[in-house]
Amino acid sequence: MPELPEVETLRQDLAKEVVGKIVKSVSVTNGRSVRRHPSAKHFRGLLEGRTIKSVGRLGKYLLLTLDSKDTLVIHLGMSGQLLRVKSAKEPKPKHTHVVIVFTQGGELRYVDPRTFGEMFVSSPLSDAPAANGASLPVGMATGDGAALRRQVPELAHLGFDPIEDMMSWDRFGVLLRRHRAGLKSLLMDQEFVSGIGNLYSDEILFSAGLRYDRTSDGLSATEVRRLYRAMVETLTEAIKHRGSTLVDEQYRDLFGEAGDYQGSHQVYDRENAPCRRCRNPIVRAKVGGRSTFYCEHCQV
DNA sequence: CAAAATTCCTGACTGC
DNA sequence: TGCAGTCAGGAATTTT
Numbered sequence: 001m002p003e004l005p006e007v008e009t010l011r012q013d014l015a016k017e018v019v020g021k022i023v024k025s026v027s028v029t030n031g032r033s034v035r036r037h038p039s040a041k042h043f044r045g046l047l048e049g050r051t052i053k054s055v056g057r058l059g060k061y062l063l064l065t066l067d068s069k070d071t072l073v074i075h076l077g078m079s080g081q082l083l084r085v086k087s088a089k090e091p092k093p094k095h096t097h098v099v100i101v102f103t104q105g106g107e108l109r110y111v112d113p114r115t116f117g118e119m120f121v122s123s124p125l126s127d128a129p130a131a132n133g134a135s136l137p138v139g140m141a142t143g144d145g146a147a148l149r150r151q152v153p154e155l156a157h158l159g160f161d162p163i164e165d166m167m168s169w170d171r172f173g174v175l176l177r178r179h180r181a182g183l184k185s186l187l188m189d190q191e192f193v194s195g196i197g198n199l200y201s202d203e204i205l206f207s208a209g210l211r212y213d214r215t216s217d218g219l220s221a222t223e224v225r226r227l228y229r230a231m232v233e234t235l236t237e238a239i240k241h242r243g244s245t246l247v248d249e250q251y252r253d254l255f256g257e258a259g260d261y262q263g264s265h266q267v268y269d270r271e272n273a274p275c276r277r278c279r280n281p282i283v284r285a286k287v288g289g290r291s292t293f294y295c296e297h298c299q300v
Numbered sequence: 301c302a303a304a305a306t307t308c309c310t311g312a313c314t315g316c
Numbered sequence: 317t318g319c320a321g322t323c324a325g326g327a328a329t330t331t332t
Contacts, residue, residue, distance in 0.1 A: 001305055032328090060306085078306050079330075095330090114329040116306050180315080181322060189322090190307085198305065250331095288324060290305065 004195030005238035013254035030097035059194025077116030184212035
């Protein structure tokens, strides 16, 4: 399941591959993947003839800004893939639901077996001139994320982006104290911080040396700092490795290549394997229906 | 057959 | 008592 590092890898690839391209035609073969539109035709109409100006990211969402000021928003859900191919002749994988053809040649394909992902074109709020920063939830008015959030009203509820929106430890501490949630639940809460899912929340907590069930308002100043550092460093490191492609998962970059970070996982999917730090077996627990992996010795 | 995990939704529960 | 916030549980989904 693509999380922030995988989506960021895709963003970087897309920035190189599709910026400046003009959409010649769009075909939608599974309506479930195109949501929030009255019809697939409506969606196509907003896309065809448009030029892609830039590619951004907010949490797990990809944002392709068009020359019309609209934004093509893409969320990969659990099994979504975005593939760039040179020729329409290349065989289409099963579950290819949307194809965007470029006038310059080549096409972008959206493949998603489980159809938990979605795509839609968003229009910025009619005007809503600046100064509405005050209406944004606390902790969000920083970084480029603020501009993107304004550009896509549907995503205004997303929490800060740990890579785009830097903040001080003090500020992070304040945000943590505002909630009284278990650390893992909070890290996965997209309205608190966006982009972290099941895999990276476990890796971040191991790196921080904190248990998943510690309460967010009970951390010492040192622990707050460790958590913040672990969050930024783990995600940054994973991006450098172009994300994680798990044995059973289908994450691939724009060119169909696998990521490289899975080899660096400390706890995720390593039940009973020896902890890389202390050699004690990694434990598996269940949190909110999700498998949670941690080291009882290293995480306190 | 169960497990995997995303977002959204609902209902139960908790602390103030 | 009420309110806001947390979180468990279920749905939609397909492949292993």
